[in-house]
Amino acid sequence: MAHAPEQPTVDVVAVGAHPDDVEIGCGGTLALLAQLGYQVAIVDLTDGEPTPNSPGPEVRLAEAQAAARTLGAVQRHTLPLPNRRLMDTWEARVKLATLLRRLRPRVVLSLGARTPLASPDHWQAALITEAAVFYSRLTKWDHEFDDLPPHRIEHLLYYPLGFSLWKPDTEVFPIVVDISTTMAIKMEAIGCYQTQFPPEKRHVLQRVQALAHAQGALAGVEAAEVLWSPRTVVVRDPIKWITGEF
Ligand SMILES: [Zn+2]
Structure with missing residues (x-):
């Protein structure tokens, strides 16, 4: 039977493949959201290890x-999940979807693009996150997710990890976040x-x-x-x- 979440729910979950992905890609935004009073959670799909200079x-x-x-994340x-060989698998999707059902965020921030010449884990993380956001809402499937009830996540946003400037794209819609006040926190x-x-x-x-x-x-x-958003962005007060x- 479905039971209540065991921990406080949050407004936003930012998902990265490795620790430091969300800081580099959207750290200024996360710090800003925390300052605005939103409950921000970060999920790293792997521990990011091993790496050349880390003792463990x-x-x-x-x-x-x-x-x-x-950043002010709660x-x-x-x-x-395994660093360097992260794959979009059923097991990975279920692990993340189970956590999303527990955290019950309104918005999920996902890695959003391939990172050629860097880790392929980033693109796999994007695929896992998209699937987990969808799995989070599905009914008659609670037994797959520790008996946690469905949770509909209405909004998915993507963040980039590479070093490219925004280019117009007809498939996705950009949102520019002013991080002037949180740039120092990001760094x-x-x-x-x-x-x-x-x-x-x-x-x-x-x-x-x-x-x-x-970008600024x-x-x-x-x-x-x-x-960027997979849907056009709705504005309710244009002024x-x-x-x-x-
Ligand atoms: Zn990474």
Whole structure:
């Protein structure tokens, strides 16, 4: 029989393949949402280990928890799926959908694009997340998800991980988030991953920063992150929307 969630529910769940994905892709947005009073949770599908400079998963996990605290996220979960060989499988979909049924978010943020020359886990994570969002709502299937009741997630947004500027696309619709006030928090959160960004890889942080400023320049603000929606974005008060009074 279906039972109530065991832990506090959240407004937003951001899903990454590895600890540090969400910080790089949408950390400024997550920090902004937390400042606005939304309950933000982060889910890493894998522990991201092994990596060249990390002594092990415990250290990486501690870095991830420190980054979550920096962003103001209220929960961070690591699913026991395999780094480097993450695949869109039934098992992976069920694990994430079960957690989504527990957390009951209004919005899910997913990795949204292939990352050529980087880990193929990112694209698999996107496929797993899309499937899990759908599985979360299906009825007559609770036994597959620890007997948790269905939860309909109305909104899915994507975030990028690569270093490309937004290009017009007729299939998806961009949302530019002004992260001018949370840019420093984003960089501080990424900086928590000392095993991933030792001095010889500090240039990656500079590029993350430069991209945010470039995205911001295109939008007329200091720094921005671009998310995108699989549906056209509905605006209920165009004046407040265009003047940024929300
Ligand atoms: Zn990654």
